Amino acid sequence: MATDRPRALVSGASVAGPVLAYWLERFGYVPTVVERTPEVRMGTGGHAVDLFGPAVELMDWMGLEGQVESARTVTRVFSFIRPGRPPVDVSAETASEGVSSRHVEIMRGDLARILHEAARHRVEYVFDDSVAAVHDAGPRVEVTFERSAAREFDVVVGADGLHSTTRRLVFGPEAEFLRFLGGYLAVFTAPDHLRLGDRMVAFSAPGRTAAMYPVRETGQARVVLLWRTPVPHDVARHDVDAQRGLIRSRYGDLGWELPRLLAALDQADDLYLDSISQVVMDSWVRGRVGLVGDAGYSPGPAVGGGTSLAVIGAYMLATELASAGDPVRALDRYQQAMRPVVAHSRNIGPTVMKFLVPRSAAQIWLTAQAMRVLPHVPDPLRRRLTSFGGSAAAMLREARLRRPEEVPLARPSPS
Numbered sequence: 001m002a003t004d005r006p007r008a009l010v011s012g013a014s015v016a017g018p019v020l021a022y023w024l025e026r027f028g029y030v031p032t033v034v035e036r037t038p039e040v041r042m043g044t045g046g047h048a049v050d051l052f053g054p055a056v057e058l059m060d061w062m063g064l065e066g067q068v069e070s071a072r073t074v075t076r077v078f079s080f081i082r083p084g085r086p087p088v089d090v091s092a093e094t095a096s097e098g099v100s101s102r103h104v105e106i107m108r109g110d111l112a113r114i115l116h117e118a119a120r121h122r123v124e125y126v127f128d129d130s131v132a133a134v135h136d137a138g139p140r141v142e143v144t145f146e147r148s149a150a151r152e153f154d155v156v157v158g159a160d161g162l163h164s165t166t167r168r169l170v171f172g173p174e175a176e177f178l179r180f181l182g183g184y185l186a187v188f189t190a191p192d193h194l195r196l197g198d199r200m201v202a203f204s205a206p207g208r209t210a211a212m213y214p215v216r217e218t219g220q221a222r223v224v225l226l227w228r229t230p231v232p233h234d235v236a237r238h239d240v241d242a243q244r245g246l247i248r249s250r251y252g253d254l255g256w257e258l259p260r261l262l263a264a265l266d267q268a269d270d271l272y273l274d275s276i277s278q279v280v281m282d283s284w285v286r287g288r289v290g291l292v293g294d295a296g297y298s299p300g301p302a303v304g305g306g307t308s309l310a311v312i313g314a315y316m317l318a319t320e321l322a323s324a325g326d327p328v329r330a331l332d333r334y335q336q337a338m339r340p341v342v343a344h345s346r347n348i349g350p351t352v353m354k355f356l357v358p359r360s361a362a363q364i365w366l367t368a369q370a371m372r373v374l375p376h377v378p379d380p381l382r383r384r385l386t387s388f389g390g391s392a393a394a395m396l397r398e399a400r401l402r403r404p405e406e407v408p409l410a411r412p413s414p415s
């Protein structure tokens with residue numbers, strides 16, 4: 001059926017993409033989401049991610065609080081392993097107190113499924129496809145796809161992650177925008193041989209950390225390895241054998257549970273390995289094309305609050321597209337509103353890395369002592385100690401979200 005409602009293309013159906021599409025539809029747009037994978041990532045796949053403060057509130061506004069709550073991970077305690085001594089335990093709630101009083105940890109697969117479910121009856125989804133070329137011909141953007149027929153949209157948004165195709169096609173090669181934070185991250189699945197229950201366990205040696213957390217109702221655990229290196233490794237993103245070799249060379253002598261975990265690595269079919277890098281762009285909008293979430297301003301995987309940032313950014317973009325009339329002006333206003341939020345987010349990763357991957361034996365000792373005293377110190381000090389330098393709370397504070405009922409509906413697009 002013909003419509004004069006403005007049309008938006010959203011590339012990527014993980015976190016930012018479905019949140020944006022959901023709100024755009026509610027605010028009067030006709031969104032189409034294109035996703036490269038053949039179907040939405042389901043169930044407990046991927047890694048655990050965090051929703052803090054306003055990102056949790058947005059789930060409430062979408063009516064998803066019950067679903068998100070019942071899918072949250074079972075991790076309730078962080079256990080810091082010390083060789084020859086009892087572990088130091090701290091509750092997950094205490095550990096994130098200085099960031100926000102509202103926090104939900106959830107597997108990314110679960111979150112993506114819930115978000116997709118919320119939007120799919122009112123939003124067109126195209127799986128197993130990708131944008132191939134984007135031409136901003138104003139007042140329409142012409143898009144060609146790898147499989148589907150070419151189409152025109154009023155606005156195009158890349159929500160396609162750290163290695164965004166939209167960014168490469170419209171803004172330039174990835175290398176121009178990635179800022180290496182001096183570390184690597186690997187995640188894979190292993191049997192939960194420690195029967196972790198509600199515990200996440202972590203073991204550190206100078207410059208290297210290994211951690212494990214349980215995956216609800218699967219009998220499996222996710223293994224997370226984080227290590228420091230001054231320069232990026234020369235290992236291709238899809239060369240799994242080379243990646244396994246790299247991990248063995250880094251962790252073969254670590255001790256603790258590593259022999260069993262490295263044996264599990266050989267069986268794992270879901271190894272993820274990447275540098276810990278941020279996306280730093282002077283501008284993440286151009287004409288009628290914009291980027292949202294990791295594609296435009298990833299604060300670094302596993303260290304920077306990227307999921308909350310993606311949810312917040314997607315909502316802010318939807319509100320501007322609804323209220324600014326012209327998409328070019330809307331994208332510009334979205335970028336202005338997000339700048340202070342993004343600026344704070346860039347400080348989170350380097351601070352969190354100091355804690356997650358201590359550089360020296362002295363820092364490991366200090367981390368353990370800080371965790372040990374945490375439950376016993378006065379509230380303000382505890383909040384300071386768990387604020388990771390205050391950047392995460394500052395990022396959330398800068399996110400000024402208009403309530404949905406305050407957002408006007410988008411005007412019809414000019415023919």
Ligand SMILES: Cc1cc2nc3c(=O)[nH]c(=O)nc-3n(C[C@H](O)[C@H](O)[C@H](O)COP(=O)(O)OP(=O)(O)OC[C@H]3O[C@@H](n4cnc5c(N)ncnc54)[C@H](O)[C@@H]3O)c2cc1C
Pocket residue numbers: 011012013014015016017034035036037047048049050051108129130131159160161162163164165166185186187272292293294295298300301302303304305306307308310
């Ligand atoms: C190992 C790991 C651990 C992490 N841990 C945490 C954590 O503890 N807490 C936290 O808050 N965040 C964490 N993050 C970061 C978090 O996952 C991201 O910040 C968040 O998922 C960003 O959402 P997004 O929608 O912007 O991008 P993504 O979740 O990366 O989604 C991008 C989507 O785009 C799709 N796509 C890619 N290319 C194309 C294409 N050409 N066409 C169509 N679709 C495409 C992808 O398939 C995917 O569905 C972690 C990340 C990683 C990798």
